[in-house]
Amino acid sequence: MKKRWLKYWLKYRETNLLALALLCLLGAIMHPSIPVKRNVHTYFLIADITQSMNAVDMSLDHHAVSRLTYTKRMMHDIVSQLPCHTRLSIGIFAGDAVAALYNPLQVCTHFSAIHETIDHLDWRMAWTGNSQLRESVMITAKLLRQMPEATKAVYFTDGDEAPLLHAFNTRNLRDFQGGDGWFLVGIGSDKGTGIPKLTEANQMIGYWSNESFAVQPNIAQVTASKSSGRDDSVAISDYDRFISRRAVPYLQKLAEEIGADYLDGDDPRAVLQAIQKHRSSHHETVPFSIDWLLASLAGICVLGTYVNRESTRDFKYSVGRYRKEIKSRLFARRDSVAHDNHFQ
Structure with a gap:
């Protein structure tokens, strides 16, 4: 049963997230509060x-x-x-x-x-x-x-x-x-x-x-x-x-x-x-008002619609390339300094 719900959620993830964001916004408009x-x-x-x-x-x-x-x-x-x-x-x-x-x-x-x-x-x-x-x-x-x-x-x-x-x-x-x-x-x-x-x-x-x-x-x-x-x-x-x-x-x-x-x-x-x-x-x-919390959740849900496997893969790839470029520059600088020191 859980696997079915998970497959359904993943299949219609963007629609579900937008629906959840709409529900959170409607709840925020009602200005809900909890006793504190x-x-x-x-x-x-x-x-x-x-x-x-x-x-x-x-x-x-x-x-x-x-x-x-x-x-x-x-x-x-x-x-x-x-x-x-x-x-x-x-x-x-x-x-x-x-x-x-x-x-x-x-x-x-x-x-x-x-x-x-x-x-x-x-x-x-x-x-x-x-x-x-x-x-x-x-x-x-x-x-x-x-x-x-x-x-x-x-x-x-x-x-x-x-x-x-x-x-x-x-x-x-x-x-x-x-x-x-x-x-x-x-x-x-x-x-x-x-x-x-x-x-x-x-x-x-x-x-x-x-x-x-x-x-x-x-x-x-x-x-x-x-x-x-x-x-x-x-x-x-x-x-x-x-x-x-x-x-x-x-x-x-x-x-x-x-x-x-x-x-x-x-x-x-x-x-x-x-x-x-x-x-x-x-x-x-x-x-204690919680409308700000519901509005924040709605924003997170909307941002979540832009996150998928391809975007995650691209993000990891970009981070990996950035790290490799930084390492290559650092090592290149060290080799240059060592070379200069050798001839001094």
Whole structure:
């Protein structure tokens, strides 16, 4: 029985291959898929939009840029390299609060909307001039619990607290729960620079002075709770400026306290690899398209119609002649070299 089928196939091989190619193409047109179980990552990218992020101490394409501009480029790069099934939400941080601009969206389906959101991130979206990162983690944890699925928070911040922390205004996070899978990405330079004071039209009129950040311990709690911004003074000389640096030790300590991981923001690829290496919080069964596989099989079948005994024999003959020609040239060259060496 098998011999009969084999003889029939060989006799009508080209017709059978074309018929099989047609069936594969018809199947590909139906866009078939198979269920596949895979890990699904959901991220909440939080951009620090407080005024210290306007400090110009980062570099992009050999040009000096602000920390916020650098953050936006990094977020663009990360989003562009995430798998399609990844879900993503964009958030902003100012004062002691974090706001989510929307619930997590699938990256590829809403690719343009996500990138447009990142493009429009601006320091003028901030609702307060203060920057209380330590206080904000409580709000973030509460916000993530309200999202429809388990989500990892990724902060992009310089870690600059304003007003400066004292014993009276430093929240105890010893009992904090929920930081597992969070990442604090440090933005800025270790050298530091002044924080520009900008108008609503984004025009620079000076720098924030040291007095703008100086808060006495006995009034720290009142300032943190009632003040909506820093002191409106402007530095009049270089030594008066408040120098803002990436607060690496503070961010590392804060990450340790809440059970998160700290990452330097100097290399976007390293940040992307770190957040993807972390275990997925949930799994789901999704359809895996196989139309490309059927189309490839159809192409192979069509190519197979051009392969027969004569073409195979001709191909072997051509390869054999090519090998003989190469060997003859190599041996001829060796004989020539040996002949020259003999007469030298």
